[in-house]
Amino acid sequence: xxxxxPARPSTLKRNLWIAGATGLLAWAALTVNVDITDLAxxxxxxxxxLSRMIPPDLSYLESAVPAMMESxxxxxxxxxxxAALSLPLGFLGAKNVSSPVVSSVMRQILNAIRAFxxxxxxxxxxxxIAGLGPVAGTLAIGVHSAGTLGxxxxxxxxxxxxxxxxxxxxxxxxxxxxxxWGVVPQVLPELIGFWLYRVEINIRASAVLGVVGAGGxxxxxxxxxxxxxxxQAGMAIIVVVVATIIVDTISGGIxxxxxxxxxxxxxxxxxxxxxxxxxxxVS
Amino acid sequence: MIIFDKASxxxxxxxxxxxDLTLEIPDGEMLVIVxxxxxxxxxxxxxxNGLVPLTGxxxxxxxxxxxxxxxxxxxxxxxxIGMIFQTFNLVKxxxxxxNVLMGRLHSTSTWRSLLGWYKPADVEIAMQALERVDIVEKxxxxxxxxxxxxxxRVGIARALAQQPTILLADEPVASLDPPTSxxxxxxxQRINRDLGITTIVNLHFLDLAKVYGExxxxxxxxxxxxxxxxxxxxxxxxxxxxxxxxxxxxxMGAPESQPATxxx
Amino acid sequence: MTAAAAQASHRPTKPPRSRAxxxxxxxxVAITLVSVSEEWGIGLDLGSIVEDLxxxxxxxxxxxxPNWAFLPRVVDPLLETFQIAVVAAFIGCGLAxxxxxxxxxxxxxxxxxxxxxxxxxxxxRAIPDFLYALLFVAAVGIGxxxxxxxxxxxxxxxxxxLLSETVDSVDTGPIEAVDAGGSTRTQMVRWAVLPQVLPNYxxxxxxxxxxxxxxSTVLGFVGAGGxxxxxxxxxxxxxWSNVSVIIxxxxxxxxxxxxxxxxxxRRLV
Numbered sequence: 049x050x051x052x053x054p055a056r057p058s059t060l061k062r063n064l065w066i067a068g069a070t071g072l073l074a075w076a077a078l079t080v081n082v083d084i085t086d087l088a089x090x091x092x093x094x095x096x097x098l099s100r101m102i103p104p105d106l107s108y109l110e111s112a113v114p115a116m117m118e119s120x121x122x123x124x125x126x127x128x129x130x131a132a133l134s135l136p137l138g139f140l141g142a143k144n145v146s147s148p149v150v151s152s153v154m155r156q157i158l159n160a161i162r163a164f165x166x167x168x169x170x171x172x173x174x175x176x177i178a179g180l181g182p183v184a185g186t187l188a189i190g191v192h193s194a195g196t197l198g199x200x201x202x203x204x205x206x207x208x209x210x211x212x213x214x215x216x217x218x219x220x221x222x223x224x225x226x227x228x229w230g231v232v233p234q235v236l237p238e239l240i241g242f243w244l245y246r247v248e249i250n251i252r253a254s255a256v257l258g259v260v261g262a263g264g265x266x267x268x269x270x271x272x273x274x275x276x277x278x279x280q281a282g283m284a285i286i287v288v289v290v291a292t293i294i295v296d297t298i299s300g301g302i303x304x305x306x307x308x309x310x311x312x313x314x315x316x317x318x319x320x321x322x323x324x325x326x327x328x329x330v331s
Numbered sequence: 332m333i334i335f336d337k338a339s340x341x342x343x344x345x346x347x348x349x350x351d352l353t354l355e356i357p358d359g360e361m362l363v364i365v366x367x368x369x370x371x372x373x374x375x376x377x378x379x380n381g382l383v384p385l386t387g388x389x390x391x392x393x394x395x396x397x398x399x400x401x402x403x404x405x406x407x408x409x410x411x412i413g414m415i416f417q418t419f420n421l422v423k424x425x426x427x428x429x430n431v432l433m434g435r436l437h438s439t440s441t442w443r444s445l446l447g448w449y450k451p452a453d454v455e456i457a458m459q460a461l462e463r464v465d466i467v468e469k470x471x472x473x474x475x476x477x478x479x480x481x482x483x484r485v486g487i488a489r490a491l492a493q494q495p496t497i498l499l500a501d502e503p504v505a506s507l508d509p510p511t512s513x514x515x516x517x518x519x520q521r522i523n524r525d526l527g528i529t530t531i532v533n534l535h536f537l538d539l540a541k542v543y544g545e546x547x548x549x550x551x552x553x554x555x556x557x558x559x560x561x562x563x564x565x566x567x568x569x570x571x572x573x574x575x576x577x578x579x580x581x582x583m584g585a586p587e588s589q590p591a592t593x594x595x
Numbered sequence: 596m597t598a599a600a601a602q603a604s605h606r607p608t609k610p611p612r613s614r615a616x617x618x619x620x621x622x623x624v625a626i627t628l629v630s631v632s633e634e635w636g637i638g639l640d641l642g643s644i645v646e647d648l649x650x651x652x653x654x655x656x657x658x659x660x661p662n663w664a665f666l667p668r669v670v671d672p673l674l675e676t677f678q679i680a681v682v683a684a685f686i687g688c689g690l691a692x693x694x695x696x697x698x699x700x701x702x703x704x705x706x707x708x709x710x711x712x713x714x715x716x717x718x719x720r721a722i723p724d725f726l727y728a729l730l731f732v733a734a735v736g737i738g739x740x741x742x743x744x745x746x747x748x749x750x751x752x753x754x755x756x757l758l759s760e761t762v763d764s765v766d767t768g769p770i771e772a773v774d775a776g777g778s779t780r781t782q783m784v785r786w787a788v789l790p791q792v793l794p795n796y797x798x799x800x801x802x803x804x805x806x807x808x809x810x811s812t813v814l815g816f817v818g819a820g821g822x823x824x825x826x827x828x829x830x831x832x833x834x835w836s837n838v839s840v841i842i843x844x845x846x847x848x849x850x851x852x853x854x855x856x857x858x859x860x861r862r863l864v
Contacts, residue, residue: 076678079678080678080739094734097733124630167812168842173651183639211416212423217409224441224445225436225439230422233422266725274729292721462606467606
């Protein structure tokens with residue numbers, strides 16, 4: 049007797065998700081306070097802007113480049129501060145290094161820090177303390193980065209092979225020695241990857257801080273665009289794009305070398321891990 | 332002298348891994364432990380250097396009790412107990428020499444060890460350890476680039492660099508092919524005889540146990556069920572220890588035909 | 596020669612540290628020093644910061660005393676933030692899917708399209724979300740619309756890049772199989788590549804949605820809708836107790852969305 053053909057597996061669950069997502073989109077699209085006819089003015093609006101940006105005002109380079117340099121320096125120092133803070137925080141937040149209780153508490157603290165965008169940290173804390181200017185912006189970036197990097201560091205540490213750690217204990221090593229020789233060599237390439245990616249993200253974050261006076265090119269961007277000085281705005285945008293691409297390329301290049309040298313994951317996984325809470329389970 | 336006095340280990344969750352083990356291991360002995368997976372071999376070995384704490388009874392090493400030992404005392408004990416692992420447990424990303432130097436951590440100040448600035452005397456000890464296992468030419472090679480047999484020899488060198496009085500080996504050859512296994516076991520035997528270091532080895536393959544074990548003890552379900560010499564141990568003895576008839580997996584098989592140095 | 600000396604002479608010499616690492620360290624220190632300096636950099640002076648810690652006191656006191664009566668005014672803008680995030684995520688991630696196939700070595704092995712799309716993608720990603728917002732506000736006026744448009748571009752940049760890298764490392768076995776059956780490139784993408792990257796794609800999209808919610812502060816600040824505008828007004832008037840309420844609400848929303856997002860993403864794997 050021929051075997052029975054199996055019944056088609058139920059796609060109910062999947063269809064429910066799709067229906068839910070569609071419903072969500074429909075609700076959002078219909079309730080958002082947008083007059084769809086405004087969209088019609090988009091092409092004209094864009095054209096008005098773009099046509100006036102060409103040719104860009106080369107003399108504006110004088111103002112734009114130093115401002116962009118300031119943004120880059122803010123991102124650089126901010127990342128260093130963040131990375132430095134994230135090391136002890138990350139070790140404390142790792143279940144296998146510190147105690148289960150301490151690590152949970154630390155993770156929540158890190159989540160709390162991460163939840164505040166740099167802008168808010170700047171306006172609520174660092175501008176009042178350090179005054180207007182790039183120092184406030186740098187500190188805001190540093191503290192926010194410490195949150196994200198701390199979490200990633202903790203996850204990286206939790207993912208290590210404990211063989212070498214056992215060996216370090218077995219030779220009679222002290223606590224710090226066990227960390228230095230058992231844990232650190234395993235996570236260092238990953239951590240460096242996270243720090244480099246963070247520089248890329250922080251460059252973008254530093255752009256907006258200028259709007260509230262915390263340094264960087266944001267102020268120029270806002271002024272030129274809001275007041276319609278298009279040739280200058282165009283120049284500033286070109287400076288931002290070029291500088292960002294350069295930083296991205298250098299950072300990406302170094303990261304690729306490090307990943308290749310450390311038999312680790314694909315670049316996409318590292319990028320995703322560098323930002324998101326779930327990186328590890330997605331890879 | 333290592334003395335087990337009704338030593339017991341019960342893991343959280345109620346699993347008894349060692350039950351009332353009583354045993355004396357004189358200095359300089361080469362002891363082989365056999366038993367099925369889960370019989371307690373790993374637990375026994377890790378109890379000797381305190382990596383697994385005792386839940387009952389005691390172990391004394393040269394008069395020092397493990398049960399009452401503080402963290403600091405345990406560390407000092409471990410400084411003189413070398414351990415080699417089935418998975419070698421080397422730091423893959425760094426050089427062979429740095430791995431062996433880990434054996435000198437106990438006598439290196441914290442800041443020196445953080446930076447990796449070991450004293451020249453310590454580097455000399457590490458080099459000599461590498462020479463003893465015949466792999467010194469790879470001193471600056473990254474550990475990950477070595478074969479399994481070579482990595483285990485580095486593991487042995489690391490243990491030797493501690494200048495230990497006791498050497499623990501937890502299934503040191505389980506991940507290696509037969510000829511390399513013999514090389515490693517012969518190295519351990521040579522070290523035991525030339526340097527007089529008490530050596531305790533867990534082995535999975537019974538033919539190896541018979542060849543290299545001066546004294547063999549058998550564990551079953553955490554209890555000591557056999558204690559005799561390598562010559563006395565035959566198929567029946569092993570069958571008793573295992574509690575089942577032997578299979579092809581219990582014997583490594585390849586003859587001990589290779590010369591002493593295999594570069595692999 | 597004694598036996599010991601003979602053995603000692605076989606010891607290898609320590610190889611010199613790689614040049615790249617030295618160069619890297621020098622560059623690192625140089626850049627840092629320049630950045631910190633008064634003249635060429637930002638003038639970071641930790642001493643003066645510690646001195647000024649007292650300055651923020653008044654503001655801090657108000658921040659720690661949130662004005663809960665303000666809460667009802669926060670609801671609508673938060674809702675708008677959410678709506679913008681949803682719409683932009685759907686459209687942006689939807690567009691990112693085909694775009695990522697154009698930018699991946701696996702699906703477009705012939706050169707011109709690959710380099711062009713990767714180049715364009717780099718430029719799109721190099722423009723921060725807030726700059727898109729400024730531009731779109733200038734183009735269509737303030738409101739949620741420029742926010743949606745800005746985030747669409749932002750999402751395309753992020754998701755297409757992540758997805759194209761995933762596609763780059765996809766298993767080529769199924770592709771070979773489908774090619775051997777004589778199919779078109781589109782069919783190959785649909786049946787051999789897409790199924791492999793779908794879970795990642797959904798995870799990236801959820802992540803983009805999270806980013807959108809976090810970006811709402813910035814967008815609103817420049818008039819592109821969402822909670823940011825309310826925040827800006829309160830901040831500029833110095834109503835710190837109201838700012839506090841906004842910050843707290845934002846915090847909880849981000850937190851909640853992240854939790855949900857993590858759960859959903861775990862189920863994908």
